[in-house]
Amino acid sequence: MQQGQFLAISRQSPERFASPMSFSLSNGTVVDILAEGIIGFSPAQAGNKDIVLSCGVHGNETAPIEICDELVKNVLTGELTLAHRTLFLFGNLPAMDIGKRFVEENMNRLFSGAHSEGEGLVNQERRRAKQLEDAVAAFYTALPVSSNSPERERIHYDLHTAIRASKNEKFAVYPYLHGLPHSKEQIAFMGACGVKTILLSDAPTTTFSYFSSHDFGAHSFTVELGKVRPFGENDMRRFADAKEMLTQLISQHAITLPEFVEEDFDIYRIHQTINRTQEDFALHFGDDTPNFTDYKKGTLLASETGARYEAQADGEAIVFPNAKVAIGQRALLTVIPTTLDE
Numbered sequence: 001m002q003q004g005q006f007l008a009i010s011r012q013s014p015e016r017f018a019s020p021m022s023f024s025l026s027n028g029t030v031v032d033i034l035a036e037g038i039i040g041f042s043p044a045q046a047g048n049k050d051i052v053l054s055c056g057v058h059g060n061e062t063a064p065i066e067i068c069d070e071l072v073k074n075v076l077t078g079e080l081t082l083a084h085r086t087l088f089l090f091g092n093l094p095a096m097d098i099g100k101r102f103v104e105e106n107m108n109r110l111f112s113g114a115h116s117e118g119e120g121l122v123n124q125e126r127r128r129a130k131q132l133e134d135a136v137a138a139f140y141t142a143l144p145v146s147s148n149s150p151e152r153e154r155i156h157y158d159l160h161t162a163i164r165a166s167k168n169e170k171f172a173v174y175p176y177l178h179g180l181p182h183s184k185e186q187i188a189f190m191g192a193c194g195v196k197t198i199l200l201s202d203a204p205t206t207t208f209s210y211f212s213s214h215d216f217g218a219h220s221f222t223v224e225l226g227k228v229r230p231f232g233e234n235d236m237r238r239f240a241d242a243k244e245m246l247t248q249l250i251s252q253h254a255i256t257l258p259e260f261v262e263e264d265f266d267i268y269r270i271h272q273t274i275n276r277t278q279e280d281f282a283l284h285f286g287d288d289t290p291n292f293t294d295y296k297k298g299t300l301l302a303s304e305t306g307a308r309y310e311a312q313a314d315g316e317a318i319v320f321p322n323a324k325v326a327i328g329q330r331a332l333l334t335v336i337p338t339t340l341d342e
Protein backbone atom coordinates (compact mmCIF):
# COMPACT_ATOMS: atom_id res chain seq x y z
CA MET A 1 0.00 0.00 0.00
CA GLN A 2 2.91 2.39 0.71
CA GLN A 3 3.75 2.13 -2.98
CA GLY A 4 0.16 2.77 -3.91
CA GLN A 5 -0.49 -0.72 -5.28
CA PHE A 6 -4.19 -0.73 -4.41
CA LEU A 7 -5.46 -2.14 -7.71
CA ALA A 8 -2.73 -4.79 -7.88
CA ILE A 9 -3.50 -5.98 -4.34
CA SER A 10 -7.25 -5.85 -5.08
CA ARG A 11 -6.76 -8.13 -8.09
CA GLN A 12 -4.18 -10.50 -6.60
CA SER A 13 -5.29 -10.71 -2.95
CA PRO A 14 -8.86 -9.43 -2.69
CA GLU A 15 -9.24 -11.31 0.62
CA ARG A 16 -7.02 -8.66 2.25
CA PHE A 17 -9.92 -6.23 1.84
CA ALA A 18 -12.58 -8.66 3.07
CA SER A 19 -13.51 -6.24 5.82
CA PRO A 20 -13.47 -2.45 5.51
CA MET A 21 -10.37 -0.59 6.71
CA SER A 22 -9.50 3.02 7.32
CA PHE A 23 -6.22 4.85 7.85
CA SER A 24 -4.70 8.31 7.40
CA LEU A 25 -1.95 9.50 5.09
CA SER A 26 0.75 11.84 6.43
CA ASN A 27 -0.98 14.80 4.73
CA GLY A 28 -4.12 14.14 6.79
CA THR A 29 -6.16 12.50 4.01
CA VAL A 30 -8.37 9.75 5.41
CA VAL A 31 -8.42 6.58 3.29
CA ASP A 32 -11.44 4.29 3.44
CA ILE A 33 -11.19 0.92 1.72
CA LEU A 34 -14.64 -0.62 1.61
CA ALA A 35 -13.74 -3.71 -0.39
CA GLU A 36 -11.36 -4.82 -3.12
CA GLY A 37 -11.36 -2.17 -5.86
CA ILE A 38 -13.34 0.36 -3.79
CA ILE A 39 -11.29 3.15 -2.20
CA GLY A 40 -12.40 6.55 -0.94
CA PHE A 41 -10.34 9.56 0.11
CA SER A 42 -11.31 12.47 2.35
CA PRO A 43 -8.70 15.23 2.39
CA ALA A 44 -8.19 17.21 5.60
CA GLN A 45 -9.52 20.40 3.98
CA ALA A 46 -12.19 19.00 1.67
CA GLY A 47 -13.87 21.30 -0.85
CA ASN A 48 -17.54 21.21 -1.82
CA LYS A 49 -17.39 18.48 -4.47
CA ASP A 50 -18.03 14.79 -3.89
CA ILE A 51 -16.42 13.06 -6.87
CA VAL A 52 -16.87 9.45 -7.97
CA LEU A 53 -14.58 8.08 -10.69
CA SER A 54 -15.45 4.56 -11.80
CA CYS A 55 -13.67 2.40 -14.36
CA GLY A 56 -13.55 -1.23 -15.40
CA VAL A 57 -17.30 -1.78 -15.17
CA HIS A 58 -16.34 -3.56 -18.39
CA GLY A 59 -13.21 -5.53 -17.49
CA ASN A 60 -11.34 -5.18 -20.79
CA GLU A 61 -11.66 -1.39 -21.05
CA THR A 62 -8.17 -0.84 -19.81
CA ALA A 63 -7.17 2.77 -20.46
CA PRO A 64 -9.48 4.29 -17.82
CA ILE A 65 -8.39 1.56 -15.37
CA GLU A 66 -4.78 2.56 -15.95
CA ILE A 67 -5.64 6.24 -15.45
CA CYS A 68 -7.52 5.62 -12.17
CA ASP A 69 -4.84 3.20 -10.95
CA GLU A 70 -2.24 5.91 -11.42
CA LEU A 71 -4.36 8.59 -9.73
CA VAL A 72 -4.97 6.30 -6.72
CA LYS A 73 -1.25 5.48 -6.61
CA ASN A 74 -0.35 9.16 -6.63
CA VAL A 75 -2.80 9.95 -3.83
CA LEU A 76 -1.63 7.01 -1.67
CA THR A 77 2.04 7.92 -2.07
CA GLY A 78 1.34 11.57 -1.27
CA GLU A 79 2.43 12.75 -4.72
CA LEU A 80 -1.05 14.14 -5.39
CA THR A 81 -3.02 15.98 -2.70
CA LEU A 82 -6.76 15.97 -3.18
CA ALA A 83 -8.92 19.06 -2.85
CA HIS A 84 -12.22 17.16 -2.71
CA ARG A 85 -13.60 13.91 -1.35
CA THR A 86 -13.07 11.32 -4.09
CA LEU A 87 -14.24 7.73 -4.45
CA PHE A 88 -12.51 5.43 -6.93
CA LEU A 89 -14.33 2.30 -8.11
CA PHE A 90 -12.62 -0.45 -10.10
CA GLY A 91 -15.72 -2.24 -11.31
CA ASN A 92 -15.29 -5.77 -12.60
CA LEU A 93 -12.03 -7.25 -11.24
CA PRO A 94 -12.64 -10.89 -12.34
CA ALA A 95 -13.38 -9.71 -15.89
CA MET A 96 -10.11 -7.74 -15.87
CA ASP A 97 -8.26 -10.96 -15.02
CA ILE A 98 -9.63 -12.77 -18.08
CA GLY A 99 -9.41 -9.70 -20.34
CA LYS A 100 -13.13 -9.79 -21.08
CA ARG A 101 -15.94 -7.28 -21.02
CA PHE A 102 -17.68 -9.39 -18.35
CA VAL A 103 -17.69 -12.91 -16.90
CA GLU A 104 -21.40 -13.75 -16.96
CA GLU A 105 -23.43 -10.62 -17.51
CA ASN A 106 -22.94 -7.05 -18.76
CA MET A 107 -22.60 -5.12 -15.51
CA ASN A 108 -23.66 -1.80 -17.05
CA ARG A 109 -27.22 -3.14 -17.40
CA LEU A 110 -27.48 -4.07 -13.73
CA PHE A 111 -27.78 -0.76 -11.88
CA SER A 112 -30.78 1.05 -10.39
CA GLY A 113 -31.70 -2.20 -8.69
CA ALA A 114 -31.69 -4.38 -11.85
CA HIS A 115 -29.09 -6.57 -10.10
CA SER A 116 -31.78 -7.88 -7.75
CA GLU A 117 -34.57 -8.34 -10.28
CA GLY A 118 -35.43 -11.62 -12.02
CA GLU A 119 -33.32 -14.40 -10.57
CA GLY A 120 -31.67 -11.96 -8.13
CA LEU A 121 -28.04 -11.75 -7.01
CA VAL A 122 -27.04 -14.99 -8.74
CA ASN A 123 -23.65 -14.02 -10.19
CA GLN A 124 -20.65 -11.92 -9.28
CA GLU A 125 -21.60 -9.08 -11.67
CA ARG A 126 -24.97 -8.70 -9.95
CA ARG A 127 -23.47 -8.80 -6.47
CA ARG A 128 -20.77 -6.33 -7.50
CA ALA A 129 -23.26 -3.90 -9.09
CA LYS A 130 -25.13 -3.82 -5.79
CA GLN A 131 -21.89 -3.34 -3.85
CA LEU A 132 -20.89 -0.44 -6.14
CA GLU A 133 -24.32 1.17 -5.68
CA ASP A 134 -24.03 0.82 -1.90
CA ALA A 135 -20.55 2.40 -1.98
CA VAL A 136 -21.80 5.36 -4.04
CA ALA A 137 -24.80 5.84 -1.75
CA ALA A 138 -22.64 5.75 1.39
CA PHE A 139 -20.14 8.17 -0.15
CA TYR A 140 -22.70 10.75 -1.27
CA THR A 141 -24.70 10.63 1.95
CA ALA A 142 -21.73 10.58 4.37
CA LEU A 143 -21.79 14.33 4.94
CA PRO A 144 -24.97 15.73 6.44
CA VAL A 145 -26.38 18.46 4.22
CA SER A 146 -27.27 21.35 6.50
CA SER A 147 -28.92 24.61 5.58
CA ASN A 148 -25.94 26.75 6.55
CA SER A 149 -23.32 24.68 4.69
CA PRO A 150 -22.56 25.59 1.11
CA GLU A 151 -24.16 23.40 -1.56
CA ARG A 152 -22.28 20.20 -2.18
CA GLU A 153 -21.78 19.25 -5.80
CA ARG A 154 -21.96 15.57 -6.69
CA ILE A 155 -20.06 14.31 -9.71
CA HIS A 156 -19.77 10.82 -11.20
CA TYR A 157 -17.82 9.97 -14.33
CA ASP A 158 -18.11 6.31 -15.33
CA LEU A 159 -15.11 5.82 -17.60
CA HIS A 160 -15.17 3.38 -20.50
CA THR A 161 -13.60 2.69 -23.86
CA ALA A 162 -15.72 1.55 -26.79
CA ILE A 163 -15.49 -1.90 -28.41
CA ARG A 164 -15.30 -0.47 -31.89
CA ALA A 165 -13.65 2.50 -33.52
CA SER A 166 -15.72 5.64 -33.63
CA LYS A 167 -15.96 8.50 -36.10
CA ASN A 168 -16.09 10.59 -32.94
CA GLU A 169 -13.36 8.83 -31.00
CA LYS A 170 -14.39 10.14 -27.59
CA PHE A 171 -17.98 10.64 -26.61
CA ALA A 172 -20.12 10.83 -23.50
CA VAL A 173 -23.62 9.65 -22.76
CA TYR A 174 -25.61 12.15 -20.71
CA PRO A 175 -28.19 10.22 -18.65
CA TYR A 176 -31.86 11.11 -18.92
CA LEU A 177 -32.56 14.06 -16.61
CA HIS A 178 -36.35 13.84 -16.47
CA GLY A 179 -36.71 17.37 -17.81
CA LEU A 180 -33.97 19.01 -15.73
CA PRO A 181 -31.55 21.22 -17.71
CA HIS A 182 -28.28 19.86 -19.06
CA SER A 183 -25.24 21.46 -17.46
CA LYS A 184 -23.22 23.56 -19.91
CA GLU A 185 -20.36 23.67 -17.42
CA GLN A 186 -20.26 19.88 -17.31
CA ILE A 187 -20.26 19.64 -21.09
CA ALA A 188 -17.47 22.24 -21.18
CA PHE A 189 -15.51 19.97 -18.81
CA MET A 190 -16.09 17.04 -21.17
CA GLY A 191 -14.82 19.22 -24.02
CA ALA A 192 -11.64 19.99 -22.06
CA CYS A 193 -11.18 16.20 -21.67
CA GLY A 194 -11.28 15.91 -25.47
CA VAL A 195 -14.86 14.63 -25.44
CA LYS A 196 -16.64 16.71 -28.08
CA THR A 197 -19.56 14.40 -28.83
CA ILE A 198 -22.45 14.23 -26.37
CA LEU A 199 -25.32 11.80 -26.62
CA LEU A 200 -28.44 12.82 -24.72
CA SER A 201 -30.43 9.91 -23.30
CA ASP A 202 -34.19 10.06 -23.61
CA ALA A 203 -35.26 7.48 -21.04
CA PRO A 204 -34.27 5.84 -17.75
CA THR A 205 -31.69 3.06 -18.11
CA THR A 206 -29.93 0.55 -15.89
CA THR A 207 -26.48 2.09 -16.44
CA PHE A 208 -24.23 3.19 -13.60
CA SER A 209 -24.30 6.85 -14.65
CA TYR A 210 -28.10 7.00 -14.70
CA PHE A 211 -28.16 5.52 -11.19
CA SER A 212 -26.01 8.26 -9.63
CA SER A 213 -27.71 10.97 -11.70
CA HIS A 214 -31.23 9.90 -10.84
CA ASP A 215 -30.82 8.71 -7.25
CA PHE A 216 -28.33 11.32 -6.04
CA GLY A 217 -28.64 14.26 -8.43
CA ALA A 218 -25.01 13.81 -9.46
CA HIS A 219 -23.61 15.39 -12.59
CA SER A 220 -23.04 12.06 -14.23
CA PHE A 221 -21.79 10.73 -17.56
CA THR A 222 -20.81 7.48 -19.19
CA VAL A 223 -17.58 8.61 -20.82
CA GLU A 224 -16.17 6.66 -23.76
CA LEU A 225 -12.50 7.59 -24.08
CA GLY A 226 -11.52 5.69 -27.24
CA LYS A 227 -11.16 2.13 -28.45
CA VAL A 228 -10.58 -0.97 -26.28
CA ARG A 229 -7.00 -2.26 -26.12
CA PRO A 230 -5.27 -4.78 -23.82
CA PHE A 231 -3.45 -3.58 -20.67
CA GLY A 232 -0.17 -1.89 -21.51
CA GLU A 233 -1.07 -1.39 -25.18
CA ASN A 234 -2.84 1.93 -24.80
CA ASP A 235 -1.25 4.96 -26.39
CA MET A 236 -1.65 7.06 -23.27
CA ARG A 237 -1.04 10.29 -25.22
CA ARG A 238 -4.56 9.86 -26.59
CA PHE A 239 -5.86 10.08 -23.04
CA ALA A 240 -3.60 12.90 -21.84
CA ASP A 241 -6.28 15.61 -21.86
CA ALA A 242 -8.77 13.47 -19.95
CA LYS A 243 -6.17 12.45 -17.38
CA GLU A 244 -5.01 16.05 -16.93
CA MET A 245 -8.56 17.35 -16.43
CA LEU A 246 -9.49 14.54 -14.01
CA THR A 247 -6.32 15.28 -12.04
CA GLN A 248 -7.23 18.98 -11.89
CA LEU A 249 -10.82 18.15 -10.94
CA ILE A 250 -9.84 16.16 -7.86
CA SER A 251 -6.79 18.16 -6.79
CA GLN A 252 -7.87 21.80 -7.33
CA HIS A 253 -10.58 23.60 -5.41
CA ALA A 254 -11.83 25.28 -8.57
CA ILE A 255 -10.85 24.61 -12.15
CA THR A 256 -10.85 27.06 -15.02
CA LEU A 257 -12.81 25.85 -18.03
CA PRO A 258 -13.14 27.31 -21.49
CA GLU A 259 -16.52 28.92 -22.05
CA PHE A 260 -19.14 26.54 -23.41
CA VAL A 261 -19.62 27.02 -27.15
CA GLU A 262 -22.25 24.68 -28.51
CA GLU A 263 -20.80 24.76 -32.05
CA ASP A 264 -17.67 23.04 -30.71
CA PHE A 265 -19.72 19.94 -29.92
CA ASP A 266 -21.65 17.31 -31.83
CA ILE A 267 -24.79 16.76 -29.81
CA TYR A 268 -27.08 13.84 -30.58
CA ARG A 269 -30.23 12.48 -29.13
CA ILE A 270 -31.25 8.86 -29.13
CA HIS A 271 -33.76 8.08 -31.86
CA GLN A 272 -34.25 4.30 -31.94
CA THR A 273 -33.38 1.64 -29.39
CA ILE A 274 -33.34 -1.68 -31.21
CA ASN A 275 -33.41 -4.86 -29.14
CA ARG A 276 -32.54 -8.32 -30.36
CA THR A 277 -35.69 -10.41 -30.01
CA GLN A 278 -34.91 -13.35 -32.35
CA GLU A 279 -32.06 -15.82 -32.84
CA ASP A 280 -31.54 -14.61 -36.41
CA PHE A 281 -31.03 -10.93 -35.55
CA ALA A 282 -28.50 -9.47 -38.01
CA LEU A 283 -26.90 -6.09 -38.61
CA HIS A 284 -26.77 -4.88 -42.21
CA PHE A 285 -23.44 -3.09 -42.05
CA GLY A 286 -19.87 -4.33 -41.61
CA ASP A 287 -18.50 -5.48 -38.26
CA ASP A 288 -15.88 -2.74 -38.36
CA THR A 289 -18.31 0.11 -39.11
CA PRO A 290 -17.36 2.95 -36.74
CA ASN A 291 -19.78 4.34 -34.18
CA PHE A 292 -21.59 7.48 -35.44
CA THR A 293 -21.54 6.37 -39.08
CA ASP A 294 -24.69 7.93 -40.53
CA TYR A 295 -27.18 6.74 -43.13
CA LYS A 296 -29.81 8.02 -45.49
CA LYS A 297 -33.46 7.65 -44.60
CA GLY A 298 -34.75 4.19 -45.57
CA THR A 299 -31.40 2.37 -45.27
CA LEU A 300 -31.87 -1.10 -43.78
CA LEU A 301 -29.78 -1.21 -40.58
CA ALA A 302 -30.84 -4.50 -39.02
CA SER A 303 -33.38 -7.25 -39.41
CA GLU A 304 -34.73 -10.36 -37.74
CA THR A 305 -37.69 -12.65 -38.28
CA GLY A 306 -40.75 -10.43 -38.22
CA ALA A 307 -38.96 -7.07 -38.22
CA ARG A 308 -36.89 -4.73 -40.41
CA TYR A 309 -35.13 -1.76 -38.82
CA GLU A 310 -34.45 1.16 -41.14
CA ALA A 311 -32.97 4.63 -40.73
CA GLN A 312 -36.01 6.86 -40.29
CA ALA A 313 -34.27 10.17 -40.99
CA ASP A 314 -31.36 11.39 -43.13
CA GLY A 315 -28.22 11.58 -41.01
CA GLU A 316 -29.40 8.97 -38.52
CA ALA A 317 -26.25 7.36 -37.10
CA ILE A 318 -25.49 4.06 -35.40
CA VAL A 319 -23.98 3.65 -31.92
CA PHE A 320 -23.05 0.58 -29.86
CA PRO A 321 -24.08 -2.06 -32.42
CA ASN A 322 -23.68 -5.59 -31.09
CA ALA A 323 -25.66 -8.38 -32.79
CA LYS A 324 -24.41 -10.94 -30.25
CA VAL A 325 -26.19 -9.58 -27.19
CA ALA A 326 -28.53 -11.90 -25.30
CA ILE A 327 -32.12 -12.13 -26.60
CA GLY A 328 -34.11 -9.21 -25.24
CA GLN A 329 -31.09 -6.92 -24.87
CA ARG A 330 -30.19 -3.82 -26.83
CA ALA A 331 -28.37 -4.62 -30.06
CA LEU A 332 -28.22 -1.14 -31.59
CA LEU A 333 -28.93 2.50 -30.85
CA THR A 334 -29.53 5.10 -33.47
CA VAL A 335 -29.02 8.81 -32.87
CA ILE A 336 -29.81 12.01 -34.73
CA PRO A 337 -28.20 15.46 -34.38
CA THR A 338 -29.89 17.83 -31.99
CA THR A 339 -29.20 20.97 -29.97
CA LEU A 340 -29.00 21.27 -26.19
CA ASP A 341 -32.22 23.19 -25.73
CA GLU A 342 -34.43 21.12 -27.99
Ligand SMILES: [Zn+2]
Nearest residue numbers: 058061160161
Ligand atom coordinates in the same frame (compact mmCIF):
# COMPACT_ATOMS: atom_id res chain seq x y z
ZN1 LIG B 1 -17.81 -0.05 -21.42
